[in-house]
Amino acid sequence: MLVLETNSLTKKYKEHLAVDHVNMHIEKGDIYGFVGENGAGKTTIIRLVCGLASPSEGDYNLFGINSNSFEILKAREKVSGIVEAVSLTPSLTAANNIRFQATLAGKKLTDEEINSLISRVGLNPKEIEEKKVGSFSLGMRQRLGIALTLINEPEFIILDEPMNGLDPKGFVEVRDTIVELNKQGITFLISSHILSELEKVCTKIGFISHGKLLKELPIKELHQQSKPRIEIESKDIDEVVKVLSNKLGLKSYESDGEVLSIYDSIDINDVMKCLVKNSITVLNISKKEDTIETYYMKLMGGNNNA
Amino acid sequence: MRNLLKADFFSLFKSKLTYVVLGICAGVPLLTLLLYFGLNEAAKNLSEGELFESLFKARDLMFSTFSLSSNVGLVIPIFTGILVMADIRNGTVRNKIIIGKSRTKIYFSQLIVSVSFCVAMSLVSFLVMTSGSLIFFKYGYTFNASEAWNFSKALIIGVLSFIYVATLATFIALSTKSMPLTIVFTLLVVVGLSLVCSLAFLVPEDSNYIYIFYLLPTFGASSISSSTLSLLTGSNDLLSNKVFFFCLGSLLGFSTFNTALGIFIFNKADLK
Numbered sequence: 001m002l003v004l005e006t007n008s009l010t011k012k013y014k015e016h017l018a019v020d021h022v023n024m025h026i027e028k029g030d031i032y033g034f035v036g037e038n039g040a041g042k043t044t045i046i047r048l049v050c051g052l053a054s055p056s057e058g059d060y061n062l063f064g065i066n067s068n069s070f071e072i073l074k075a076r077e078k079v080s081g082i083v084e085a086v087s088l089t090p091s092l093t094a095a096n097n098i099r100f101q102a103t104l105a106g107k108k109l110t111d112e113e114i115n116s117l118i119s120r121v122g123l124n125p126k127e128i129e130e131k132k133v134g135s136f137s138l139g140m141r142q143r144l145g146i147a148l149t150l151i152n153e154p155e156f157i158i159l160d161e162p163m164n165g166l167d168p169k170g171f172v173e174v175r176d177t178i179v180e181l182n183k184q185g186i187t188f189l190i191s192s193h194i195l196s197e198l199e200k201v202c203t204k205i206g207f208i209s210h211g212k213l214l215k216e217l218p219i220k221e222l223h224q225q226s227k228p229r230i231e232i233e234s235k236d237i238d239e240v241v242k243v244l245s246n247k248l249g250l251k252s253y254e255s256d257g258e259v260l261s262i263y264d265s266i267d268i269n270d271v272m273k274c275l276v277k278n279s280i281t282v283l284n285i286s287k288k289e290d291t292i293e294t295y296y297m298k299l300m301g302g303n304n305n306a
Numbered sequence: 307m308r309n310l311l312k313a314d315f316f317s318l319f320k321s322k323l324t325y326v327v328l329g330i331c332a333g334v335p336l337l338t339l340l341l342y343f344g345l346n347e348a349a350k351n352l353s354e355g356e357l358f359e360s361l362f363k364a365r366d367l368m369f370s371t372f373s374l375s376s377n378v379g380l381v382i383p384i385f386t387g388i389l390v391m392a393d394i395r396n397g398t399v400r401n402k403i404i405i406g407k408s409r410t411k412i413y414f415s416q417l418i419v420s421v422s423f424c425v426a427m428s429l430v431s432f433l434v435m436t437s438g439s440l441i442f443f444k445y446g447y448t449f450n451a452s453e454a455w456n457f458s459k460a461l462i463i464g465v466l467s468f469i470y471v472a473t474l475a476t477f478i479a480l481s482t483k484s485m486p487l488t489i490v491f492t493l494l495v496v497v498g499l500s501l502v503c504s505l506a507f508l509v510p511e512d513s514n515y516i517y518i519f520y521l522l523p524t525f526g527a528s529s530i531s532s533s534t535l536s537l538l539t540g541s542n543d544l545l546s547n548k549v550f551f552f553c554l555g556s557l558l559g560f561s562t563f564n565t566a567l568g569i570f571i572f573n574k575a576d577l578k
């Protein structure tokens with residue numbers, strides 16, 4: 001079942017095309033990672049889907065309900081999220097921010113439930129009891145923001161840059177929370193600059209650039225395409241190819257004149273021994289595998305700042 | 307809608323600013339009263355035993371709290387703007403939209419909260435001024451059935467004028483999504499229109515041009531808050547029935563217009 005499907009979704013700001021006929025698909029149970037450079041259109045798509053902005057063209061279906069239908073508000077009741085920055089009232093305590101959000105969602109939480117929610121995102125309820133949210137660090141605000149998204153018991157959570165401001169411990173905690181919630185059946189759409197973190201949690205990735213969705217594919221497929229290889233840097237690549245072809249039966253490889261990439265399943269130790277035996281000078285040798293980052297770089301033609 | 311209202315009132319009651327502002331609304335008339343009392347005492351001493359009539363009448367002072375261009379009248383647009391803008395500034399309006407609250411309901415909820423706050427501010431100020439002025443000065447008019455009607459008309463127009471200010475501040479806040487613009491525009495409109503209303507003195511009452519002034523949303527508040535106006539018209543009435551009904555229609559009309567336009571713009575707007 002599709003939780004979110006966009007149909008040629010487009011957003012224009014005067015002459016600037018921020019989102020260009022995007023067709024993305026998020027299925028129930030997905031953790032969909034959104035990857036793109038600054039200004040690629042990730043946040044604009046999220047804002048469109050969250051109802052904060054209206055599309056210039058196209059529409060989307062949320063839980064099968066079209067965005068132009070009045071029923072879309074019913075579908076949104078199953079959604080929660082953080083867009084751009086965590087939305088909190090700085091003059092209130094964390095508990096009162098939670099109470100505010102719970103009241104909005106028509107829920108009455110006990111003090112125990114509020115404390116348990118605060119603990120769940122790695123904050124200490126006792127320590128922050130009296131503190132106003134305005135004095136919280138960015139990381140603490142981020143964690144509290146994630147706690148707020150859970151209040152209306154959503155089926156679909158949208159997180160725009162959830163790792164912003166978090167320390168490495170925070171990364172792990174948020175990642176674990178996302179994975180745990182996903183196991184409980186919650187679908188996620190996450191945009192992040194920290195691609196290595198996305199790779200660890202996502203089940204599907206959408207690559208976006210200049211408002212266009214370049215590609216969306218399951219993470220398993222991405223790993224299958226990632227081609228594990230041995231990379232050798234040498235001043236005499238032709239000689240390296242010749243020796244390895246003769247001695248180890250090298251068949252599948254690529255070379256740019258300075259770096260040789262070997263895709264054959266050969267042991268790296270055998271390669272090193274062979275090159276040493278033949279007195280070939282090697283500047284660098286390593287095992288490589290494509291990450292989201294490298295895949296994205298290739299997709300973008302090597303230019304990105306994500 | 308109920309949940310939105312509950313949440314917005316929760317936010318209002320939990321904010322220290324609410325109580326500070328209500329304190330200001332009580333403090334300003336109190337200080338004004340003390341100043342008037344001091345002036346009156348000084349004048350009494352200067353009269354050196356001659357028959358002295360008080361400079362101030364309690365009724366005139368009571369309704370001076372409904373002036374939109376001075377004292378609490380200036381505090382109200384500023385704090386209504388701050389109150390309504392808090393939802394936009396903190397981004398909590400985003401949370402409401404994301405979880406499926408309709409924009410029209412969000413607008414109405416904000417409007418009801420800001421109107422309630424405005425009414426609370428104006429009533430606190432009026433009650434302090436009323437009780438204080440009755441302690442220090444005489445009411446100054448015979449309180450009979452006609453005066454009771456006169457008093458009620460002024461109170462209705464006074465409170466409605468502040469409700470109009472709340473609808474204006476809510477409209478500007480949710481349309482411009484900027485606190486400085488909200489405060490500046492609200493003050494400009496309210497003070498500007500009040501100044502224009504003061505030109506009504508120059509227009510003879512039997513001239514048709516006077517109806518233009520009657521239709522301005524600030525005319526009622528200007529009339530009831532200025533004892534000079536009632537002196538000039540040579541009447542004890544704060545508002546004649548004709549003016550009252552014109553002002554009532556104007557305030558309700560402009561408040562409805564602000565709300566309708568505000569909802570239309572807010573529904574179309576992209577939110578950050």
